[in-house]
Amino acid sequence: MDGKENNGVNGSNKVGIPKCCLKARVFDPELEANCHSTVVSGWFSQPPTSFDGKEKVLYFNNPMWPGEAHSLKVEKVLFKGKSEFQEVLVFESASYGKVLVLDGIVQLTEKDECAYQEMIAHLPLCSIKSPKKVLVVGGGDGGVLREISRHSSVELIDICEIDKMVIDVSKKYFPDLAIGFEDPRVNLHVGDAVEFLKNTPEGKYDAIIVDSSDPVGPAIELVEGPFFAKIARALRPGGVLCNMAESMWLHTHLIQDMISICRETFSSVHYAWASVPTYPSGVIGFLLCSTEGPFVDFKHPVNPIEKLEGALQHQRELKFYNSEMHEAAFALPCFLRREVSGLRDSPRSAGSGVKI
Ligand code: SPD
Numbered sequence: 001m002d003g004k005e006n007n008g009v010n011g012s013n014k015v016g017i018p019k020c021c022l023k024a025r026v027f028d029p030e031l032e033a034n035c036h037s038t039v040v041s042g043w044f045s046q047p048p049t050s051f052d053g054k055e056k057v058l059y060f061n062n063p064m065w066p067g068e069a070h071s072l073k074v075e076k077v078l079f080k081g082k083s084e085f086q087e088v089l090v091f092e093s094a095s096y097g098k099v100l101v102l103d104g105i106v107q108l109t110e111k112d113e114c115a116y117q118e119m120i121a122h123l124p125l126c127s128i129k130s131p132k133k134v135l136v137v138g139g140g141d142g143g144v145l146r147e148i149s150r151h152s153s154v155e156l157i158d159i160c161e162i163d164k165m166v167i168d169v170s171k172k173y174f175p176d177l178a179i180g181f182e183d184p185r186v187n188l189h190v191g192d193a194v195e196f197l198k199n200t201p202e203g204k205y206d207a208i209i210v211d212s213s214d215p216v217g218p219a220i221e222l223v224e225g226p227f228f229a230k231i232a233r234a235l236r237p238g239g240v241l242c243n244m245a246e247s248m249w250l251h252t253h254l255i256q257d258m259i260s261i262c263r264e265t266f267s268s269v270h271y272a273w274a275s276v277p278t279y280p281s282g283v284i285g286f287l288l289c290s291t292e293g294p295f296v297d298f299k300h301p302v303n304p305i306e307k308l309e310g311a312l313q314h315q316r317e318l319k320f321y322n323s324e325m326h327e328a329a330f331a332l333p334c335f336l337r338r339e340v341s342g343l344r345d346s347p348r349s350a351g352s353g354v355k356i
Helices: 019-027 113-125 143-148 164-173 175-182 193-198 217-223 225-234 252-265 323-328 334-341
Strands: 043-046 050-052 057-059 070-082 087-093 098-102 105-109 133-138 156-161 186-190 205-211 235-244 268-275 283-290
Touching: 043 087, 043 098, 070 164, 087 164, 098 164, 105 113, 113 143, 113 205, 113 235, 113 268, 113 283, 113 323, 133 143, 133 193, 143 156, 143 175, 143 205, 156 164, 164 175, 164 186, 175 186, 193 225, 205 225, 217 225, 217 252, 225 235, 225 252, 235 252, 252 268, 252 283, 252 334
Parallel strands: 133 156, 133 205, 156 186, 205 235
Antiparallel strands: 043 070, 050 057, 070 087, 087 098, 098 105, 235 283, 268 283
């Protein structure tokens, strides 16, 4: 078999199947993979792989995540589809419940989604008093909305997700996350966040949460300077951004770049992290930034979740986040401190104390 065979994704015979899909076809025609969503002999592996048909060797050569792979045993593939933007896969795993995969990368599993969604939502919202207007960029599965809903001070939750297929798939397969869309404060905008932000009145939001996929494919623009400038413009003075910021073990340079860009744009920039076993290297980071204005003490929540009426139980019990986890999330290992310490003296932050 060579890469020229004409067996397309989703069973059509019109599109040439890329080399990276061949392994799946060799081993399990039933679970024939899309380009990125590789299921081989009943195991899903991320990152996306390529397969040397001659040598029968599988290469894990994804530039975001070179030289390693993580596998989950697949009980059943529940959905495979290709939207205008990306490949979407849902499968039932043997040990993490249902799993949502976009372009071959795990976005969430039922078992550990709590860590990511709770932290990305409550780190910013518990750092300011009485958040009222919140924007979510991405987050089409609804999990972050579910978490924002715990905050009764919030009056408006806008969400801008580019891919309707993610929303539809979540409503069908992940009702415990998609429940977030049922909150009457939620306004859904399906479209490009960059365009959405262009049309957003200046200073509209108290908090913006960027729950994106990795910066390849549709999310590439979301780690660039112009995007952060638009975010800062849409925030009120002393407003906060929480941005998904990858793994400190794997993406130090990307994190440095993001911090560097954000320090040009925001008056304070911090890095926090949490353990999420099914993400690359088992951790995920969050960039927390505030605009010029009232001081935001990210490390010590002024709006502790334990004191918000009904928040601990709203829709479902909190599983991961609490005020101690909040404070602990900002403790950085020595190597990361060293890697990011050179960035402390950026023009906007010089003389304003330790930011990272
Ligand atoms: N490396 C995977 C990062 C995924 C971040 N987005 C997850 C979406 C969950 N709401």
